[in-house]
Amino acid sequence: xxxxxxxxxxxxxxxxxxxxxxxxxxxxxxxxxxxxxxxxxxxxxxxxxxxxxxxxxxxxxxxxxxxxxxxxxxxxxxxxxxxxxxxxxxxxxxxxxxxxxxxxxxxxxxxxxxxxxxxxxxxxxxxxxxxxxxxxxxxxxxxxxxxxxxxxxxxxxxxxxxxxxxxxxxxxxxxxxxxxxxxxxxxxxxxxxxxxxxxxxxxxxxxxxxxxxxxxxxxxxxxxxxxxxxxxxxxxxxxxxxxxxxxxxxxxxxxxxxxxxxxxxxxxxxxxxxxxxxxxxxxxxxxxxxxxxxxxxxxxxxxxxxxxxxxxxxxxxxxxxxxxxxxxxxxx
Amino acid sequence: xxxxxxxxxxxxxxxxxxxxxxxxxxxxxxxxxxxxxxxxxxxxxxxxxxxxxxxxxxxxxxxxxxxxxxxxxxxxxxxxxxxxxxxxxxxxxxxxxxxxxxxxxxxxxxxxxxxxxxxxxxxxxxxxxxxxxxxxxxxxxxxxxxxxxxxxxxxxxxxxxxxxxxxxxxxxxxxxxxxxxxxxxxxxxxxxxxxxxxxxxxxxxxxxxxxxxxxxxxxxxxxxxxxxxxxxxxxxxxxxxxxxxxxxxxxxxxxxxxxxxxxxxxxxxxxxxxxxxxxxxxxxxxxxxxxxxxxxxxxxxxxxxxxxxxxxxxxxxxxxxx
Amino acid sequence: xxxxxxxxxxxxxxxxxxxxxxxxxxxxxxxxxxxxxxxxxxxxxxxxxxxxxxxxxxxxxxxxxxxxxxxxxxxxxxxxxxxxxxxxxxxxxxxxxxxxxxxxxxxxxxxxxxxxxxxxxxxxxxxxxxxxxxxxxxxxxxxxxxxxxxxxxxxxxxxxxxxxxxxxxxxxxxxxxxxxxxxxxxxxxxxxxxxxxxxxxxxxxxxxxxxxxxxxxxxxxxxxxxxxxxxxxxxxxxxxxxxxxxxxxxxxxxxxxxxxxxxxxxxxxxxxxxxxxxxxxxxxxxxxxxxxxxxxxxxxxxxxxxxxxxxxxxxxxxxxxxxx
Numbered sequence: 003x004x005x006x007x008x009x010x011x012x013x014x015x016x017x018x019x020x021x022x023x024x025x026x027x028x029x030x031x032x033x034x035x036x037x038x039x040x041x042x043x044x045x046x047x048x049x050x051x052x053x054x055x056x057x058x059x060x061x062x063x064x065x066x067x068x069x070x071x072x073x074x075x076x077x078x079x080x081x082x083x084x085x086x087x088x089x090x091x092x093x094x095x096x097x098x099x100x101x102x103x104x105x106x107x108x109x110x111x112x113x114x115x116x117x118x119x120x121x122x123x124x125x126x127x128x129x130x131x132x133x134x135x136x137x138x139x140x141x142x143x144x145x146x147x148x149x150x151x152x153x154x155x156x157x158x159x160x161x162x163x164x165x166x167x168x169x170x171x172x173x174x175x176x177x178x179x180x181x182x183x184x185x186x187x188x189x190x191x192x193x194x195x196x197x198x199x200x201x202x203x204x205x206x207x208x209x210x211x212x213x214x215x216x217x218x219x220x221x222x223x224x225x226x227x228x229x230x231x232x233x234x235x236x237x238x239x240x241x242x243x244x245x246x247x248x249x250x251x252x253x254x255x256x257x258x259x260x261x262x263x264x265x266x267x268x269x270x271x272x273x274x275x276x277x278x279x280x281x282x283x284x285x286x287x288x289x290x291x292x293x294x295x296x297x298x299x300x301x302x303x304x305x306x307x308x309x310x311x312x313x314x315x316x317x318x319x320x321x322x323x324x325x326x327x328x329x330x331x332x333x334x
Numbered sequence: 335x336x337x338x339x340x341x342x343x344x345x346x347x348x349x350x351x352x353x354x355x356x357x358x359x360x361x362x363x364x365x366x367x368x369x370x371x372x373x374x375x376x377x378x379x380x381x382x383x384x385x386x387x388x389x390x391x392x393x394x395x396x397x398x399x400x401x402x403x404x405x406x407x408x409x410x411x412x413x414x415x416x417x418x419x420x421x422x423x424x425x426x427x428x429x430x431x432x433x434x435x436x437x438x439x440x441x442x443x444x445x446x447x448x449x450x451x452x453x454x455x456x457x458x459x460x461x462x463x464x465x466x467x468x469x470x471x472x473x474x475x476x477x478x479x480x481x482x483x484x485x486x487x488x489x490x491x492x493x494x495x496x497x498x499x500x501x502x503x504x505x506x507x508x509x510x511x512x513x514x515x516x517x518x519x520x521x522x523x524x525x526x527x528x529x530x531x532x533x534x535x536x537x538x539x540x541x542x543x544x545x546x547x548x549x550x551x552x553x554x555x556x557x558x559x560x561x562x563x564x565x566x567x568x569x570x571x572x573x574x575x576x577x578x579x580x581x582x583x584x585x586x587x588x589x590x591x592x593x594x595x596x597x598x599x600x601x602x603x604x605x606x607x608x609x610x611x612x613x614x615x616x617x618x619x620x621x622x623x624x625x626x627x628x629x630x631x632x633x634x635x636x637x638x639x640x641x642x643x644x645x646x647x648x649x650x651x652x653x654x655x656x
Numbered sequence: 657x658x659x660x661x662x663x664x665x666x667x668x669x670x671x672x673x674x675x676x677x678x679x680x681x682x683x684x685x686x687x688x689x690x691x692x693x694x695x696x697x698x699x700x701x702x703x704x705x706x707x708x709x710x711x712x713x714x715x716x717x718x719x720x721x722x723x724x725x726x727x728x729x730x731x732x733x734x735x736x737x738x739x740x741x742x743x744x745x746x747x748x749x750x751x752x753x754x755x756x757x758x759x760x761x762x763x764x765x766x767x768x769x770x771x772x773x774x775x776x777x778x779x780x781x782x783x784x785x786x787x788x789x790x791x792x793x794x795x796x797x798x799x800x801x802x803x804x805x806x807x808x809x810x811x812x813x814x815x816x817x818x819x820x821x822x823x824x825x826x827x828x829x830x831x832x833x834x835x836x837x838x839x840x841x842x843x844x845x846x847x848x849x850x851x852x853x854x855x856x857x858x859x860x861x862x863x864x865x866x867x868x869x870x871x872x873x874x875x876x877x878x879x880x881x882x883x884x885x886x887x888x889x890x891x892x893x894x895x896x897x898x899x900x901x902x903x904x905x906x907x908x909x910x911x912x913x914x915x916x917x918x919x920x921x922x923x924x925x926x927x928x929x930x931x932x933x934x935x936x937x938x939x940x941x942x943x944x945x946x947x948x949x950x951x952x953x954x955x956x957x958x959x960x961x962x963x964x965x966x967x968x969x970x971x972x973x974x975x976x977x978x979x980x
Contacts, residue, residue, distance in 0.1 A: 016492060017492070017495050017496050017499055020492065020493070020495075020496030021496055021499055021500060024496060024497070024500070025500075025508060028508050028509060028511075028512035029512060031512055031513070032511065032512045032513075032514075033514055149637060149640060149641065150633070150637065152640060153584065153588075153633055153636040153637035153640050154633050154636075155588050155591050155592060155595075155608075155629070155632050155633070155636070156592065157591075157592055157595045157608075157611065158591075158611060158625075158628075158629040158632060158633070161611065161614075161615065161618060161625055161629070162625065162626075162629065164618075165618050165619070165622065165625055169618070169619050215758065216753060216755060216758035216759050217758060217759060217760055217761040217762070219713070219753070219759075220753065220759045220760065220761070220819075220822075221761065222713060222745070223711060223713065223745055223746060223750070223751045224745065224746035224750075224772075224773045224776070224822070225741075225742040225743060225744070225745035225746035225747060225773070225776055225777060226742070226746075226772065226773075226776060227742060227776075230772075230776075234764075234772075235761050235764070238761075238763045238764070239761070239762065239763055242763075253501055254501050254502065254503075256501060257500075257501020257502065257503050257504040258501065258503055260503065260504065260507065260596075261503070261592055261595070261596065264596065275504075275507075276507075276596060279507065279508075279511040279598070280597070287508070287511065291500070291504060291508050294500075294501065294504055295499055295500045295501075295504075298499055298500065298501055299499040302499070312763070313762075313763065314762070314763055314765075314806040314808070315762060315806070315808045
């Protein structure tokens with residue numbers, strides 16, 4: 003188990019470098035000019051040149067990337083580098099980039115986790131229900147809802163919810179903050195819609211497929227109650243693909259939170275990221291995008307590990323106890 | 335086949351054999367299309383969706399005949415925030431004309447329906463162009479990676495892993511942010527986000543097909559790689575690609591709207607569904623049609639593509655054929 | 657002989673795409689206590705459907721038992737409510753499926769799968785049920801400590817042993833064995849059959865042994881029924897049927913067996929195919945393939961005829977002194 007984990011974590015390393023490289027390269031080709039931004043429009047060419055040198059922007063691309071990873075020494079603009087959790091200060095707010103990320107990330111996490119929880123809470127039971135009564139009226143209704151949920155633009159769903167529940171019914175506030183649970187309801191519902199639709203459909207189709215399997219027939223032939231057949235024999239098998247989807251969804255939720263946070267003026271990582279993009283605040287963009295990508299990658303790893311707990315077939319391939327003697331030939 | 339060809343008078347054996355091959359190909363394609371359409375038409379939702387998509391496509395193509403572009407992009411503040419169905423006097427082309435705002439007007443007094451019509455053109459172009467770009471790039475890379483394997487395959491797959499480890503919408507946002515706001519950059523951003531998906535599908539299909547016996551057989555009788563890919567492998571990977579592409583058109587329209595909503599795509603006054611909603615934000619309380627008209631348009635469009643995609647998946651799935 | 661299972665005029669249909677598949681057609685059959693009845697027939701004859709019907713496991717809307725009745729130990733299976741049915745399944749009547757690879761749930765340990773059946777039917781504690789599961793595994797030659805392993809950790813033959821342990825865990829009165837060895841290697845087949853024979857004898861279980869191999873029937877069964885297109889066309893003791901097969905179809909089955917004593921003779925496969933169950937021929941279902949078919953065979957459906965305590969459904973025997 004631990005060796006498997008070690009291998010998986012080692013395999014992450016090139017992916018993580020790749021991600022940081024892509025994000026860095028994207029920011030490098032951005033037409034914005036941080037030195038100009040620091041100095042304002044009326045700076046002399048000499049001061050501008052000095053500023054570029056101070057900020058380390060006059061060096062070749064690859065050197066800048068290495069600085070970004072391993073740090074850059076300068077009394078004013080220096081930082082320890084991404085690998086050491088330091089990307090210096092924001093050009094705009096002058097706050098430490100990683101401190102800002104770490105302080106806002108839990109807020110995003112609350113939103114994404116809440117949304118995933120809500121999506122699973124409704125998506126899985128509805129999916130099971132639909133699978134046990136395929137093509138019934140209720141199944142059709144749920145299918146339509148799932149299709150709507152999967153087709154609806156997140157930002158529009160948010161606006162409709164605000165229009166209905168905040169502006170007109172006045173049940174929930176239009177703006178959210180992490181301290182106020184009531185204010186979290188609308189963003190969580192918004193964010194969960196797409197995932198809920200996906201999880202519902204996945205559970206339904208996976209459940210339908212499993213219910214056709216021979217071992218379900220075996221369970222019925224054994225006289226097991228239909229509840230046991232569904233919840234013990236079928237569900238555990240059907241959930242395996244659902245877990246994968248839910249894990250992937252969690253990553254997408256972290257990314258998708260950008261729009262939701264923006265609309266609900268929620269102080270999460272997404273808002274910080276978008277504001278940084280508007281203001282061309284390169285260190286902040288780099289830090290936030292890398293951070294989300296890294297979290298997403300780790301989530302995928304976590305899903306893989308979780309997989310092993312649900313599916314014994316995978317668990318045995320990496321727990322590999324002492325080699326078992328070949329099937330005892332007692333009756334041979 | 336060539337046995338029967340020999341008996342046909344006139345022409346060499348080779349010629350007749352080739353003609354009959356062509357004829358056979360056409361006949362088979364025709365029959366498959368007929369069968370495919372019968373399958374698809376059983377799915378009423380997919381047929382309705384197809385109808386909707388065709389109507390939207392016609393609207394997009396003939397947008398200029400329905401509303402002039404200048405008309406839907408120029409302000410007419412005295413007509414701001416009219417309700418659906420209200421009329422107003424618009425000063426346009428140096429004269430006052432009476433105009434009925436079928437879906438009302440926005441905060442600049444621009445015709446909502448007219449902007450939706452021109453937005454449909456933008457959305458359709460983005461939807462199809464991004465899918466075409468992603469399909470070409472992803473398809474070629476995936477096909478090479480799958481067919482050749484080896485180092486190239488490894489490199490491509492690692493690159494795919496890397497791209498997939500950035501949440502899709504975030505990747506698109508980062509690309510537009512880096513390249514700047516423009517129609518072309520929006521296309522690049524959205525298609526880049528789709529490429530990894532295509533690489534995976536095409537590569538997986540190629541790998542699953544390439545070692546099967548009929549491909550082995552083709553190779554044994556000396557068919558060239560190119561011919562094997564075109565004749566034997568392509569028909570087999572066609573289904574997943576067409577399904578994925580249909581679904582992707584819907585997603586692309588959704589993403590384009592989302593990015594434009596964030597101000598990272600097509601900016602007003604150019605008409606685009608997402609930026610219409612962005613502009614509407616402050617006014618939805620007084621003019622809910624600003625919220626519902628573009629939103630429902632996006633929803634219906636994306637829904638239609640999703641339904642067609644589902645329908646295609648069922649129609650193309652040989653396991654479901656009866 | 658005490659009758660444990662009596663099927664009368666059973667009809668089972670499946671529905672697919674506006675077509676009706678007539679899988680079982682007016683089938684009658686008696687099974688006797690403590691006996692092993694071999695049910696032979698080609699693929700598609702309705703053998704598995706018959707076994708599932710006995711458990712009332714034909715599921716709507718795809719399939720339905722449309723006529724007839726099934727009496728197990730005097731009780732009418734088709735009028736039982738859900739609860740009674742579930743009490744019967746696994747406890748009184750157990751079933752072994754053809755493919756052990758897919759018959760076991762991959763995410764539950766084999767011990768759990770056996771123990772839950774015991775727990776369901778025997779009203780014992782969890783510990784006792786687990787103990788029974790371990791004992792059953794040992795009975796079929798699997799060490800008890802492997803009860804905590806998952807199906808994928810067993811080989812095919814071992815899995816079928818687990819399935820047998822599972823089926824016999826509650827001492828069923830009737831065992832429906834649906835081609836229990838078809839999916840196994842020949843050497844493993846013999847082991848599994850030996851084991852089954854031993855356990856059946858010990859527990860006094862009646863068995864419906866479904867197979868398409870006449871060899872296995874001769875070795876393992878007391879009585880034989882030949883099934884064709886959803887009907888029993890011949891029924892008798894192994895001795896009667898093997899010594900004097902009456903129905904042309906049964907004869908055909910023997911003819912398509914390799915005869916080791918006559919080296920030069922070629923196999924004689926039965927010409928033609930099983931009739932399409934959505935469109936059964938009029939008259940005798942076998943008439944289109946039958947070398948002896950006369951006009952009456954094509955027009956009138958034959959009835960059961962008793963020829964010296966040996967039942968056959970064929971017009972050839974009406975005139976030969978058999979009585980309907």
